[in-house]
Each structure stands twice: as structure tokens, then as C-alpha cells.
Amino acid sequence: MQAGFIGIDIGTQGARVILVDQLGGVIASTSRSFILDDMAREEQSPMMWWDTCTMLLDEMLDGLPANMDKSTIQAVSVTSTSGTVIPLDSNNQPVHAALMYSDGRSAAQAKRIHKIASKHIKNGYVGFNASCGISKMCWFMEAYPDKSDTIALWIHAADYIVGQLSGQYQTTDYTNALKSGYDLERLEWPPYLINKLGVKKEWLQTVVPSGTVVGSLRKDLAMQWGLKDVRVVVGITDGCASQIASGAVKLGDWNTTIGTTLVIKGVTKNQLIDPLGRLYSHRHPEGYWMPGGASNTGADWITMNFPSDIAKWNQAAEKLIPTGKVAWPLLQEGERYPVSVPYARAIIPEQISKQELYAANLEGVACIERLAYEIIEELSGEKIVAVYTAGGGSNSDVWLRIRASVLNVPIYKCKAASGALGAAIMAASNTYYRSVTEAASQMTTMEKEVYPDDRLVVQYEKQYQQFKQKLKALNYL
Incomplete structure (x- = not known):
């Protein structure tokens, strides 16, 4: 029996969605460019990403052959840029536009973070620069001190789409968390983030292995698209998604x-x-x-x-x-x-x-x-x-x-070897298959x-x- 998996790629310039079967065969796909302003390399609207995403899913799913059974679609996952972060309030609404990985305004904060991290992390990532999420968090706290009290959670670009699909914003994966300061050796948010940088503990997400199921597709979206029992899988960064899609x-x-x-x-x-x-x-x-x-x-x-x-x-x-x-x-x-x-x-x-x-x-x-x-x-x-x-x-x-x-x-x-295909493979990795290794071996x-x-x-x-x-x-x- 055929099984279907949706991969969503939110890039810098536009978005793409793809539906593949359990062997990686493309059933349908579509894409659309964003309408961007001069600030697009520094900030973008997460709501614009979601609006584009829903339009593409509407288009792709409505255009499927009449004889295709949509109930075979089992899971969905998302890939997006590494280092792009968004502050959310207690209602999971953005406090500010997404701070893009290409935003260089946090260069000074990055240098300070690198020095501090080097003293506290012996075997791990300390190469923080302006493209990293933690640098942008610290920049935002200094640039907008009045907004800090309204922040309930910092999330990554892929997490926002996962949250919109499932209602679950609290979870991210290993690849997205790395440049936000997560210690992949000890599998923890290191204490220096709170003690030395002033990041609040409650701002930091739960971190799980890439491919983890975090929830199910919201009932209203499932009804809108004619889907049943679709599981939502935590996101992954674009570079890692492309690697997975390569096999x-x-x-x-x-x-x-x-x-x-x-x-x-x-x-x-x-x-x-x-x-x-x-x-x-x-x-x-x-x-x-x-x-x-x-x-x-x-x-x-x-x-x-x-x-x-x-x-x-x-x-x-x-x-x-x-x-x-x-x-x-x-x-x-x-x-x-x-x-x-x-x-x-x-x-x-x-x-x-x-x-x-x-x-x-x-x-x-x-x-x-x-x-x-x-x-x-x-x-x-x-x-x-x-x-x-x-x-x-x-x-x-x-x-x-x-x-x-x-x-x-x-x-x-x-x-x-597209990022969208990599996301679809991740969607299948722990739903239809037992691991990402097994999924990639079958789907590439x-x-x-x-x-x-x-x-x-x-x-x-x-x-x-x-x-x-x-x-x-x-x-x-």
C-alpha cells in the first residue's frame, strides 16, 4: 500500500512543498517566491511564511488525482534556515519579526558570546558569529529591552511552521538548537546561557533528536485538506535536510x-x-x-x-x-x-x-x-x-x-537532493520507517x-x- 509524506522547505527567497511516497517518488510539488522588502536579509514575517505555506498546501493537495486516497498521507516535516530565530509571546504570537540568519547586526554580541562559550564548553561548538541564533537573541535583548518581558519562548524558523501545523511550539531538534547554544555533547542548554548571557531558562525549547514526532496535524487543518491522522515531525536545518536527501x-x-x-x-x-x-x-x-x-x-x-x-x-x-x-x-x-x-x-x-x-x-x-x-x-x-x-x-x-x-x-x-525531499524523508523516518538511515536508503x-x-x-x-x-x-x- 502506498504511503505519503509531506516535506516543507521555507527558504530565504521562497517556499516549496513536496509530497512523496515511501520510496521517494514525487507525487506532487509546488513552490512560490516571497514578496520581500529591503529588510528581507535582516527580518522577515513568520506570518508571511505560514500564509505562503498554506496556499501551497491548498494548491498541492487540491490538485491531487481524484483517485488518490489522501488517508495514505502519514506525516509532515519542515526544513528551514539555520540560525533564524523568532521571539514568541505567551499566545505563541511573534513579538517581533523573524531575525534572519543573514542579519549581521549581532556581530558584537557574537564576539562576546564566543569568548564566554570558549571558557565553558570544552568539547563542543563555540564558533558563534552573527549568523547564530544565540547572537540574535542577545542583540534583541539589548536593542529592545522593553520587549523582553513579553517573550515567552524563542524558536527557530522551522519550529514556527511545525507549531502552526500542530500547535506544538515548545520542541526543537538537535540541528536547529546547535547555533542557539545547545550543548550537543552533554545534551543540555549550558548554564552560561542563563548565568552569563541573561537568557531566561523558560525561553529555551525542549530539544529532541531530528525525526521525533511532536504532535498531530491540527483538526481544523486536517478537515480543510481532507487528511486523517497526519503526524507532525520536528523540523531540521536546510543543510542537514539536503545531506539526508543526498543519501x-x-x-x-x-x-x-x-x-x-x-x-x-x-x-x-x-x-x-x-x-x-x-x-x-x-x-x-x-x-x-x-x-x-x-x-x-x-x-x-x-x-x-x-x-x-x-x-x-x-x-x-x-x-x-x-x-x-x-x-x-x-x-x-x-x-x-x-x-x-x-x-x-x-x-x-x-x-x-x-x-x-x-x-x-x-x-x-x-x-x-x-x-x-x-x-x-x-x-x-x-x-x-x-x-x-x-x-x-x-x-x-x-x-x-x-x-x-x-x-x-x-x-x-x-x-x-532538495531540502523539501530531506524534510519528507525525516517525516517518514520514525513514522513509516524505524530510522533516518532506513528511510534514506529507501527514499533516495x-x-x-x-x-x-x-x-x-x-x-x-x-x-x-x-x-x-x-x-x-x-x-x-
Whole structure:
């Protein structure tokens, strides 16, 4: 019998909802952009998110085939941005607009929190910056002292939609709680939040593993949409949802998403502690750890410098690899991972044609990816044996071949890895399935498997070592 699961993705620019079956097959989906003002990177209306969400659910569920039995829809979950927070009053109404992860006004508070946290947390996340929820909470207390007495609870973006669906606002998950100061090692809100920062204990949510059922769909909404017995599952952050949708959820699995930037996430037995702060670890629902990091290097250089006829550039690269050139297509000044160097600049080989530069840049990103994984292996003591991949950069066959040969591991390209699908998998993880590992294994599909090319592996080993030597010569490594 078919079972259905709804995933909701509340992004910065818009929202998407998806309905999939127990094997991850898409039954229906729809999306809509938000109408945003100039303040949208700092503040957004949670009510606007909910209004958009209900419109999309109306549209999707009303448009289902007449012969589909809606009673097969079993659960719903939500993903949204990490670090976005909302103060609620005692009636669960927003005291203020949502403070977005991209709001930089809490930079000064973040520096103070980082210093305090470093003294109180030995093995855990202390890399607080302006994008973190706890920084925004402290900023709000200072900017709006008159509103502090009206706050009953601080919640995250995904929690607001979960609350609107179920009436339960009090619960959040491991991934959302991390950047609000929750200690994932001890599984507690650390005392310094209250004793040193002035956060009230009653403002802090109950924290549970991602995938936990927190309630049922409100009766009025169930009647409106013609649904029965739909369970509501706690939310999850967008980066973790995408990782889950890629299929990289088992111990030893790793995912590289190449979009504008390169993001690496994986699953390890032990928490990964990076003294340089380049990486941090989420808690896996099954007790493992989900470390990850993000580079400023990705595929944005293609959009900027090779915007037309990408197939032509890829065909040319096929004939030119390995180039033997050391290149690094870093568009902006500064890199954060795998090297933390604010003054880093692009490396552009001299006397090189544009076709060669394109191919060399593909190789350069692959070298950055390998260096990132070498650091992970060094810090975790665990071996990388395969990499799942997603994002626009994974659509290039020649790039997949380069990356598999530079990394010298198989690369598995997933068919679909959207945040909404990740949320739907989480909805199924403890309702239809017994775990997120089981759910992801059944609900994700690999589109392509790419293995290292033995001829390229030998030559890329030399080129990679030259790449590292160049970084050392520039004092980047």
C-alpha cells in the first residue's frame, strides 16, 4: 500500500512543498517566491511564511488525482534556515519579526558570546558569529529591552511552521538548537546561557533528536485538506535536510554539494573537533555525529566567467585533462575552509588559454575538495571511502570524472537532493520507517556512479601535491 509524506522547505527567497511516497517518488510539488522588502536579509514575517505555506498546501493537495486516497498521507516535516530565530509571546504570537540568519547586526554580541562559550564548553561548538541564533537573541535583548518581558519562548524558523501545523511550539531538534547554544555533547542548554548571557531558562525549547514526532496535524487543518491522522515531525536545518536527501546518512557516508559554494557534510562515529573552527558537528538522530564545513570556492566562477554554452566548455575539458596546471578559481578575497585565510586570492596560471583555464579550474576545485577531506580524515581518524554529491556542479560528467580521480574514491550522484525531499524523508523516518538511515536508503535514488580513472589518478596525485606546495608557498597552508 502506498504511503505519503509531506516535506516543507521555507527558504530565504521562497517556499516549496513536496509530497512523496515511501520510496521517494514525487507525487506532487509546488513552490512560490516571497514578496520581500529591503529588510528581507535582516527580518522577515513568520506570518508571511505560514500564509505562503498554506496556499501551497491548498494548491498541492487540491490538485491531487481524484483517485488518490489522501488517508495514505502519514506525516509532515519542515526544513528551514539555520540560525533564524523568532521571539514568541505567551499566545505563541511573534513579538517581533523573524531575525534572519543573514542579519549581521549581532556581530558584537557574537564576539562576546564566543569568548564566554570558549571558557565553558570544552568539547563542543563555540564558533558563534552573527549568523547564530544565540547572537540574535542577545542583540534583541539589548536593542529592545522593553520587549523582553513579553517573550515567552524563542524558536527557530522551522519550529514556527511545525507549531502552526500542530500547535506544538515548545520542541526543537538537535540541528536547529546547535547555533542557539545547545550543548550537543552533554545534551543540555549550558548554564552560561542563563548565568552569563541573561537568557531566561523558560525561553529555551525542549530539544529532541531530528525525526521525533511532536504532535498531530491540527483538526481544523486536517478537515480543510481532507487528511486523517497526519503526524507532525520536528523540523531540521536546510543543510542537514539536503545531506539526508543526498543519501549520505550512514556511518562513513560523506556528501559534497557544489553550488555557489562547496559544502561538505558527513557522518562520523566521534565528534569532530577542529581547533581552527573551520568545521563543526551536528548530532545525528541515531547518536552519531554529522560534521561539516563550507568553502568560499564552488561553481560561482562558472556563472561569472563561463556563462554560455557550458556543454562546449565541458567537451573541451574532456580533451585537456589532466592539464598539469595549478589553479584555484576563488572569486572573492578570503577562504574559510579547508584553509582559513582571510587574505587568500585566486590562483590563475600564466600563459593559459580560456579552455585550459576552465579545465584547470575544475581540477582546482577538486583539489580543494580533496584537501577538505584530508583534514576531516586527520581530525576524525576515520577514512573517506566514497562521496555522495549534489548541486549544480554535479551535473558535469567531466567534473565528476576529475573529482573521482583526484579524490581516488567513487562518487555517487543522487537523482534529487532538495531540502523539501530531506524534510519528507525525516517525516517518514520514525513514522513509516524505524530510522533516518532506513528511510534514506529507501527514499533516495542514485542517478550515476563514477569511479576513479586509473590513468588520471596517478597524474592527479602529482598535480595535487603541486597544488598543496603552491598553497604552502603562499602561506595559505
